[in-house]
Amino acid sequence: MNRKSNTLGLATLMLLLCGLVAACGDTGASTTNTAPTGGAVSGTTTTAAATNAGAATTAAGTTTGTTAAAGAATTAAAAGAATTAAAAGQTGNVVAGVSKNFSGKQLRIITANHPWNEGIKKVLPQFEQASGMKITVENYFEDQLSQKLQIGLTSGSSGADVFMFRPLQEGKLFANNGWLNDLSAKAQGASEWNWSDFQDAARSTVTFDNKVYGIPIVTEREIVYYRKDLFEQAGLKAPTTLEELTEAAKKLTDPAKGQYGLVMRGQRSPAVTQFSSFLYSSGGTWTTSDGKSALGTPEALSAYKLYGDLLKNYGPQGTLNxxxxxxxxxxxxxxxAMWIDADSLYTNVLDPAKSIIADKVGYAQFPAGKAGSKPYNITSWALGMNAASGNQDAAWEFIRWATSAPVVMQLQQSGLPGARSTVWNSPDGLKGFPEEYAKVAQSSAKAGVGFDRPPVVNVGEARDIVGNPIVISIQGGDVAGAVKEADQKFNAFLDKDKNAKS
Amino acid sequence: MAVSNPAEYSPKRNTSFVDWLNRHIKLIFILPSLIFVLAMMVFPIGYTVWLSFNEWNGSARQSPQGVGLSNYTNLLTADPRFWDSVLRTFLFSFGAVVAELLLGLGIALLLQGKFFGQNFIKTLILLPMVATPVAIGMAWLLMFEPTIGLLNALLRDIGIAPQPWLGSEQQALWSLVMVDVWQWTPMMALILLAGLTVLPEEPYEAARVDGASPRQRFFYLTLPLLMPTIVVATLLRSIDALKTFDIIYTMTRGGPGYATETINTYGYVQSFEYFKLGQASSLLVIFFAMVLGISLLFIQVRRRWGVQA
Known part of the structure; x- marks a missing residue:
């Protein structure tokens, strides 16, 4: 009998647990959002917030979602705090030139969970008032965004009118698949809005086969973040060449003190973009002018070796993940002592809530190799229009406004690097950035290469192929062999990728 | 039952329709679930199978192109990543389920007797199971972090060299197994505990009278009597472990290199990163067949042991 009642108790307990799990369902969903960004390629500040919040407290599993959200809010607040106060007062009219022609229309916008989305949301009510349109914004963590778009667009659903996409990652594919509207006529026709004000590199990133498929909203360059205090103590200056970089990394590595020379990405696919500046500055590139693999060159090999050696010898444990x-x-x-990554991520190191070295960070342009200093300078995000949208003119009205000079100015003043030359050239446009950072970002933009990954249709597969030697190199394996293999595979891939275009 | 003849209530109205309803009452009652199963299970599986004989990247301009069996021959003969991922899927599942079974059995035996705070302890042990896998992945990712993570801090405190954990090709898969074991041992323990509590008392009384040692009682009574439960628990857990995706994706995305790429993450990569929807479908069809085969095997095993119980 005793056992029977025990079973009953147990069953009740299980029921309760089921209820609990069901109740957690919502939390689960929002937590799921957090996940993929953990290994994401570029972009949002939010996960770092989660990472940190967790690092400090080792947050209990289920609360991580909330922590992330809270963290995101803090980040945005902290990033903007120094600058928005100034910006808000004087950016003038962000809705100048918005027409009432589409009053009453409803638009659905899908965005990534990225500071751009936080920024645009602040001025969106003004746009809604000026235009009479109703805008619904949905946001997703970037990998989920990609899936969401693919599934929505594959099924031909016209759910979203406008969406954020990564031109270098999925632009060609989306355009080839007929998912993106050709915006050439609209962009070139809007003279006051001024398409030619967008930086050349940015415009080329969203232009495929001479057609404009998106409007650039966020740009980024690879730079060196370094610890001024440590460099000073060691009597070092910010590295200007790759040799100096190696020297500095070597000098500042002291595993006994738990201090390492530098840290960079080591996961196969995410590392590819940050490896690209090493490749260009060493004199290499991804593809030759006739569309063959360019990985077989000695320049490429030396870049792979350098990247791996730096992380293997002077990086912390576990960079491979x-x-x-x-x-x-x-x-x-x-x-x-150093972190080499995209400049658009700088708010992460400046936020004292997350970073114990916030006041000790210096910025340096990517060091020069044999071919000089050639960091990437890319458009990481653009706004695209769904080809199946039934509200194309209203959607363009929104895109035109969201990328207009006053809006870009305001966003850039809140610390978000945009793509408009006039904003970059105006002192007001640089207000939001630390002074040294602004200089580095400007000079990097001039030296920069317009792509940070192989310019192909199926970027995901290409990244895995060209990223493999990075992993082998960090592990200290046979780099030459790995590069040779990657070269062959990449050639085979390029043959197929070309066929995919037609 | 009263419902068996609704026609009685309205003999004049709609007689033919009610008659028809009456005659097909069985069909009508199961219709909702039938539609659900067709729409949510049969159709997707059928579509996946169809897609596995095509190549398509989701284009609106080009519909799926029939390629016959080439997706399958590609995977089975020309793709080392596929076979590696199959091997890893089974290593992961086998390692995790065996550890969970042993630990779960131990915990169930410990919890079986009466002791103070028993319910509290039971609840506590079940907590990992309730948490969302992705959240668990995030939390463990932080603990595994070699430089600033908790685990290495603990190791350093007791004088063991810090480990790279997820940052090493050799350790990553087993680190993931550890997380799976941490999360799912409670379920194993719960099922086994339920099995233990309904075991008959009489054989134990008889064994005690005969002077059997606790060891003998465990190996000759508890284990055989519990075997049906063990088989069911192992079956459920194995199928679940084979399907593991969330913690792997959150914590390593299949890396370092390809060291933790399982069939599930490879399928994800093929569809959502490479846009090879046909290739991904063929991979899933093969995996589906594997899981089906394993389930059938277990059902056979269960039948055997079921007779004994």
């Missing part, structure tokens, strides 16, 4: 959120966490905790 690092994308940027993991890497920046090491830098924020003061365990690395």
């Amino acid at each position: 690092m994308s940027w959120p993991q890497a920046v966490a090491i830098f924020q905790q003061g365990k690395a």
Whole structure:
């Protein structure tokens, strides 16, 4: 009898647990959002917030979602705090030139969970008032965004009118598949809005086969973040060549003190973009002018070796499982003297809530190799229009406004690097950035290469192929063999990728 | 039952329709679930099978192109990543389920007797199971972090060299197994505990009278009597472990290199990163067949042991 009642109790307990699980369902969903960004390729500040919040407290599993959200809010607040106060008062009319022609229309916008989305939301009510349109914004963590778009667009659903996409990652594919509207006529026709004000590199990134498929909203360059205090102590200056970089990394590595020379991404696919500046500056590139693999060159080999050696000899343990959120966490905790990654992520190191070295960070342009200093300078995000949208003119009205000079100015003043030359050239446009950072970002933009990954249709597969030697190199394996294999595979891939275009 | 003849209530109205309803009452009652199963299970599986004989990247301009069996021959003969991922899927599942079974059995035996705070302890042990896998992945990712993570801090405190954990090709898969074991041992323990509590008392009384040692009682009574439960628990857990995706994706995305790429993450990569929807479908069809085969095997095993119980 005793056992029977025990069973009953147990059954009740299980029921309760089921209820609990069901109740957690919502939390589960929002937590799921957090996940993929952990290994994400570039982009949001939010995961780092989660990483940090967790690092400090080792947050209990289910609460992580909330922590991330809270963290995101803090980030945005902290990033903007210094600058928005100034910006809000004087940016003038962000809705100048918005027409009432589409009053009453409803638009659905899908965005990534990225500071751009936080920024645009602040001015969106003004747009809604000026235009009479109703805008619904949905946001997703970037990998989920990609899936969401693919599934929505594959099924031909016209759910979203406008969406954020990564031109270098999925632009060609989306355009080839007929998912993106050709915006050439609209962009070139809007003279006051001024398409030619967008930086050349940015415009080329969203232009495929001479057609404009998106409007650039966020740009980024690879730079060196370094610890001024450590460099000073060691009597070093910010590295200007790759040799100096190696020297500095060597000098500042002291595993006994838990200090490492530098930290960078080591996960196969995420590392590819940050490896690209090493490749260009060493004199290499991805593809030759006739569309063959260019990985077989000695320049490419030396770049692969350098990247791996730096991380293997002077990096912390576990870089093989690092994308940027993991890497920046090491830098924020003061365990690395340098962090090399995209400049658009700089708010992560400046936020005192997350970073114990916030006041000790210096910025340097990507060091020069044999071919000089050639960081990437890319458009990481653009706004695209769904080809199946039934509200194309209204959607363009929104895109035109969201990328207009006053809006870009306001967003850039809140610390978000945009793509408009006039904004970059105006002192007002640089107000939001630390002074040294603004200089580095400007000079990097001039030297920069317009792509940070192979310019192909199926980027995901290409990244895995060209990223493999990075992993082998960090592990200290046979780099030459791995590069040779990657070269062959990449050639075979390029043959197929070309066929995919037709 | 009263419902068996609704026609009685309205003999004049709609007689033919009610008659028809009456005659097909069985069909009508199961219709909702039938529609659900067709729409949510049969159709997707059928579509996946169809897609596995095509190549398509989701284009609106080009519909799926029939390629016959080439997706399958590609995977089975020309793709080392596929076979590696199959091997890893089974290593992961086998390692995790065996550890969970042993630990779960131990915990169930410990919890079986009466002791103070028993319910509290039971609840506590079940907590990992309730948490969302992705959240668990995030939390463990932080603990595994070699430089600033909790685990290495603990190791350093007791004088063991810090480990790279997820950052090493050799350790990553087993680190993931550890997380799976941490999360799912409670379920194993719960099922086995339920099995233990309904075991008959009489054989134990008889054994005690005969002077059997606790060891003998465990190996000759508890284990055989519990075997049906063990088989069911192992079956459920194995199928679940084979399907593991969330913690792997959250924590390593299949890396370092390809060291933790399982069939599930490879399928994800093929569809959502490479846009090879046909290739991904063929991979899933093969995996589906494997899981089906394993389930059938277990059902056979269960039948055997079921007779004994």
